[in-house]
Amino acid sequence: MSRPAPCPVYTLRGAGAPLNTLHFRCSGGDSPLLFSGSAKGAVHIWNLKSRRAERVLEGHGSNSVIWVSTLQTADTLISQGRDMRVCLWDLTEGRIEALDSVWTGSVGFCQCSVLETSPSSYLLAFAGPQTEEIKIIEMPSKNPVCTLTPDTKLGMVMCVQLWKPDSGLGPLLLAGYEDGSLLLWDVTQRSELSRVKAHPEPVMCLTFDPGRLRGVSGSCEKKLSSWMLDGQNHIQLQDCVTLVNPGISQLCVRSDGRLLASAGWDHRVRVFGWKKLQPLAVLHYHTDMALSVAFSDHQDPKQRLLAAGSKDQRISLWSIYNQNADTC
16 A cells, blocks of 8 residues: 655644745754745744744835745844845844845845855855846855856846855856756856756756755746756756646755755645655645745754745645654
């Protein structure tokens, strides 16, 4: 007999708007947290023990929050809104006002990317005011690092991810564009290293595993495109995964490199084995488009969770493919 389909271990309600973005912080302290950004401009900080929101931050007015993240080396929360601002928050003092902000000038939906370079500084990448440009600044000084603009027309920047290779090279950046292209940039040299046409439609999302030099991207099509970097930092397209229904909002690889999760326009969250992209589970709970997925960073593997945010204003939390995880 096949294993029964898993059910959420619990759900979080009360955001009052579609959930565009999710981010866990569970590895430090006694209180595991989940951060969510909503379409009404609020960042909710959920305590996963009480299953309630500890704080609600409203630094973006009524403008949709499209990305949230935290720093590993500081108690800093970063949120990005459609008000063309990135806000910085101090998590230690319980304040509900932003400490500082950065103006991006971008009206698109491209989520920022952050790369910590030292205990006291980090790089922030975001789509700039011009259609195809990506700006990278050093934080918290806000000093400009570079502006990356392709030499041909590719349309809007749709998604970006900063990362640092083990080879000793400087930071690199992967970017997906409106025409379906994927580009790899050398941040230090401000130069394009590689380019491929991964999709015939805009690249809606991507995720990259620096340990395996492997990534996957999604679009409005019925497929995921898998790719990897070779020894010369060239993007090599690999197999495609055919989906039942079109449209992917977000992709996320679990930190142990075993699972990939996708948030689908068909209301479903799909789980794949990351090594071979083998379909493992279809999580059907939400009644509207799934917009975001995130894996928790619990140190104990048995406590790891997968969170999914939806247009139906609910967050579902799942314990799947963990040691001794139950299904219902």
